[in-house]
Amino acid sequence: MKPTLEDLLEGVPAQEGNGGQLLARGVSASKAKSSEPATPLxxxxxxxxxxxGDExxxxxxxxxxLKAAREERDASRKG
Incomplete structure (x- = not known):
């Protein structure tokens, strides 16, 4: 039998300021990614x-x- 959320939270003291209920997430995961572009464009x-940039x-x-190979070729012709 898998433990339920209530079983896991049994020893955790009640949260203050919200009537003992679990706190809601303040920021959704989609809004937290504000650094990503917003529009398809x-x-x-x-x-x-x-x-x-890669190219x-x-x-x-x-x-x-090519420059290194050219310099090596020119150096071998002179020497």
Missing amino acids: DRTTENAKRVL AQARAEKTAQ
């Missing part, structure tokens, strides 16, 4: 910025690799 904009980072890494 905001979500689309955020996703587009993330994709563009820019990949491009910068590739450019750095």
Whole structure:
């Protein structure tokens, strides 16, 4: 037999200021996520910025690799 909520709360003293009832949640889970975009357009904009940022980072890494390879090639031709 699984314990009920009342069984688990049996030893817990009554809460003050609410007539001994359990306190209601002050903020809903959906409202707590205020940092997330609210509209579909905001979500689309955020996703587009993330994709563009990822592509820019990949491009910068590739450019750095090509530059290093070019410098190595030029150094081996001179030496």
